[in-house]
Amino acid sequence: MLVDFFLHLRARGVKTSLQEFLVLLEALRLNVAGYSIDDFYLLARTTLIKDETQFDRFDLAFGEYFKGIEALPGMETGIPEEWLRQAAKRLLSDEERAALEKLGWDKLMETLQQRLAEQKERHAGGNKWIGTGGSSPFGHGGTHPEGVRIGGRSENRSAVKVWEKREFKNLDDSVELGTRNIQVALRRLRRFAREGAAEELDLDGTIDGTARNAGWLDLKLRPERHNAVKVLLFLDVGGSMDDHIATCATLFSACRNEFKHLEYYYFHNCVYEHVWRDNVRRRTERTPTVDVLHRYGRDYKLIFVGDATMSPYEIVHPGGSVEHDNAEPGAVWLSRLSDAFPHAVWLNPEPEAHWPYRESISLIRQLLGGRMFPLSVDGLTRGMRELSKA
Amino acid sequence: MNASGSFSGSFSGTDTYVATRELSLAVNAAITLQRPLLIKGEPGTGKTLLAEEVAAALGLPLYQWHVKSTTRAQQGLYEYDAVARLRDSQLGEARASDIGHYIVKGVLWQAFEAETPSVVLIDEIDKADIEFPNDLLRELDRMEFYVYETRELIRARQRPLVFITSNNEKELPDAFLRRCFFHYIRFPDRETMQRIVEVHYPGIKQALLREALEVFFELRELPGLKKKPSTSELLDWLKLLLAEDIPPEALRSSDQKLTIPPLHGALLKNEQDVHLFEKLVFMARRGR
Numbered sequence: 001m002l003v004d005f006f007l008h009l010r011a012r013g014v015k016t017s018l019q020e021f022l023v024l025l026e027a028l029r030l031n032v033a034g035y036s037i038d039d040f041y042l043l044a045r046t047t048l049i050k051d052e053t054q055f056d057r058f059d060l061a062f063g064e065y066f067k068g069i070e071a072l073p074g075m076e077t078g079i080p081e082e083w084l085r086q087a088a089k090r091l092l093s094d095e096e097r098a099a100l101e102k103l104g105w106d107k108l109m110e111t112l113q114q115r116l117a118e119q120k121e122r123h124a125g126g127n128k129w130i131g132t133g134g135s136s137p138f139g140h141g142g143t144h145p146e147g148v149r150i151g152g153r154s155e156n157r158s159a160v161k162v163w164e165k166r167e168f169k170n171l172d173d174s175v176e177l178g179t180r181n182i183q184v185a186l187r188r189l190r191r192f193a194r195e196g197a198a199e200e201l202d203l204d205g206t207i208d209g210t211a212r213n214a215g216w217l218d219l220k221l222r223p224e225r226h227n228a229v230k231v232l233l234f235l236d237v238g239g240s241m242d243d244h245i246a247t248c249a250t251l252f253s254a255c256r257n258e259f260k261h262l263e264y265y266y267f268h269n270c271v272y273e274h275v276w277r278d279n280v281r282r283r284t285e286r287t288p289t290v291d292v293l294h295r296y297g298r299d300y301k302l303i304f305v306g307d308a309t310m311s312p313y314e315i316v317h318p319g320g321s322v323e324h325d326n327a328e329p330g331a332v333w334l335s336r337l338s339d340a341f342p343h344a345v346w347l348n349p350e351p352e353a354h355w356p357y358r359e360s361i362s363l364i365r366q367l368l369g370g371r372m373f374p375l376s377v378d379g380l381t382r383g384m385r386e387l388s389k390a
Numbered sequence: 391m392n393a394s395g396s397f398s399g400s401f402s403g404t405d406t407y408v409a410t411r412e413l414s415l416a417v418n419a420a421i422t423l424q425r426p427l428l429i430k431g432e433p434g435t436g437k438t439l440l441a442e443e444v445a446a447a448l449g450l451p452l453y454q455w456h457v458k459s460t461t462r463a464q465q466g467l468y469e470y471d472a473v474a475r476l477r478d479s480q481l482g483e484a485r486a487s488d489i490g491h492y493i494v495k496g497v498l499w500q501a502f503e504a505e506t507p508s509v510v511l512i513d514e515i516d517k518a519d520i521e522f523p524n525d526l527l528r529e530l531d532r533m534e535f536y537v538y539e540t541r542e543l544i545r546a547r548q549r550p551l552v553f554i555t556s557n558n559e560k561e562l563p564d565a566f567l568r569r570c571f572f573h574y575i576r577f578p579d580r581e582t583m584q585r586i587v588e589v590h591y592p593g594i595k596q597a598l599l600r601e602a603l604e605v606f607f608e609l610r611e612l613p614g615l616k617k618k619p620s621t622s623e624l625l626d627w628l629k630l631l632l633a634e635d636i637p638p639e640a641l642r643s644s645d646q647k648l649t650i651p652p653l654h655g656a657l658l659k660n661e662q663d664v665h666l667f668e669k670l671v672f673m674a675r676r677g678r
């Protein structure tokens with residue numbers, strides 16, 4: 001059964017290895033923890049997961065896997081009448097209750113269910129409904145007593161499982177960049193900026209080496225500390241992109257000094273024969289894309305940021321642009337750019353799961369040889385890794 | 391002699407350190423399976439203190455290695471002071487002929503050599519170069535290393551219990567992570583915080599504690615703070631409140647409105663945060 005659990009975690013994209021699973025088995029054999037499911041949860045987490053950004057994914061997968069187990073005999077399965085009375089007191093006015101009591105419990109339950117559903121909506125993002133999967137908290141006969149604890153006001157609070165609270169949700173690195181994540185993302189970008197640096201003389205190393213050599217000069221070199229990477233940034237300013245652009249601009253300008261060169265240009269939806277540097281004067285001060293192609297060397301890393309969401313026509317047809325009559329299709333320009341700058345990626349703020357359903361996204365992804373990454377900390381990391389490839 | 395661990399007892403916090411159940415479980419897993427425990431978490435959540443407390447609770451010596459950006463893995467094993475040797479030999483000193491005189495033992499060597507099992511703290515491992523953890527893989531796995539200069543193999547007499555802390559400045563390599571247990575210390579909830587305060591100020595008046603925690607957690611919720619106050623700030627603030635004998639009522643205004651708590655400079659250390667806070671309080675008082 002535990003092997004099954006391990007495979008389930010992996011299938012749900014939880015990053016864990018066989019080596020770690022074996023340690024878990026060993027820990028169980030040595031009775032490190034008690035026998036309760038809560039202990040097992042903690043032990044499994046400390047053994048299998050080494051990154052808090054994975055906790056939420058783990059919690060979800062764990063809950064999913066052990067859902068059935070919880071319903072085993074020995075666990076409460078029905079809603080105690082006492083609770084119903086309390087809930088009724090809490091959620092209904094006196095008159096309503098009096099009126100409903102005349103109607104009997106069935107009607108009462110139905111109304112309660114409705115109230116709870118409303119409460120859930122109001123509390124969106126707050127307390128979570130457990131085990132209901134969006135269906136009625138009163139379920140089909142079986143009923144989930146957990147449904148009851150919504151609102152966190154129930155006396156029996158400890159009964160809500162830790163993993164069901166999803167307390168690590170905001171640490172998940174697959175979520176879109178928020179303020180907290182920006183910090184992390186910045187660090188990753190900085191690291192990227194420092195990679196592949198040129199060599200400089202390592203004075204301490206040289207002295208040390210020379211001493212070891214009993215006085216014969218032994219030159220040592222080390223990678224230069226910073227400023228090795230040159231970046232060419234293309235930002236989509238199409239309406240849907242506004243929020244994301246602010247994020248990206250902050251992100252890249254914050255680590256501007258870390259890059260040897262950081263140049264950026266704007267485009268709308270797709271790149272055509274012109275790009276621009278100042279969004280206000282975009283009509284008057286444009287740069288021919290050809291110039292960009294010639295101005296920067298092949299060692300520049302090309303990063304597009306855009307949702308790639310448009311009509312496919314805007315990519316593949318001459319005159320497809322929403323703004324002007326373009327002589328050559330966007331696809332041609334994209335290919336020219338990615339030919340001129342072999343190190344290129346496209347960062348997309350749209351959730352990765354939506355990509356397959358948008359033809360334009362698939363098209364652009366294809367044009368970039370699959371090098372499209374979501375604009376999340378995780379996506380950035382993958383993107384930067386791609387760019388660092390020799 | 392082979393490396394063998396023989397820790398007795400298990401950890402569940404001390405008189406001076408509050409460990410949640412999940413933290414204790416992680417520590418005990420590390421003790422039992424003799425693997426390093428990696429600890430992460432917000433600043434001031436007791437990551438560094440943990441190793442000290444576990445060592446004290448188990449009655450074991452503690453060896454601490456505080457990592458900086460320039461720290462190299464080798465320094466934890468030993469350093470060869472080649473420059474000193476060169477100088478000595480130029481001066482014609484006889485001791486220069488024995489390389490052993492110039493080998494300086496690092497933290498891990500000292501721990502490996504210890505007669506009893508010991509606790510090793512590698513603090514803030516993420517400050518070092520990205521390769522640092524990889525350079526320690528074998529040493530932490532096998533608990534042995536080779537001294538090339540003297541052709542000696544140093545092997546732990548007793549496997550030490552290793553704690554590693556990180557503030558997430560750098561990612562740690564997977565191979566390294568796979569060998570550790572991991573625990574993320576969450577910021578203490580109110581109940582845990584209350585226990586933490588009580589171990590620091592036993593017998594503190596409940597009324598004062600309650601009001602202080604109220605203010606503290608409210609302050610942490612303030613949007614836009616550059617630096618949220620942490621456990622240490624709360625403890626410092628309480629120390630001042632106690633020293634000045636501030637009554638609990640002073641922490642809360644009589645009209646239920648937001649007020650500026652006394653000595654709030656101990657909680658908010660960033661000038662911008664203080665301004666922000668004072669402005670918000672001012673606006674709130676005027677608004678209602």
Ligand SMILES: Nc1ncnc2c1ncn2[C@@H]1O[C@H](COP(=O)(O)OP(=O)(O)OP(=O)(O)O)[C@@H](O)[C@H]1O
Pocket residue numbers: 406407408409431432433434435436437438439440557586589621622625
């Ligand atoms: N669980 C706890 N029990 C008792 N005291 C605690 C606890 N957690 C934190 N403290 C108090 O907070 C102080 C800060 O703890 P410590 O220096 O270990 O934090 P840290 O997590 O290492 O912080 P940093 O990330 O800044 O290094 C401690 O000296 C102690 O006074």
Ligand SMILES: [Mg+2]
Pocket residue numbers: 437438439513555
């Ligand atoms: Mg510390």
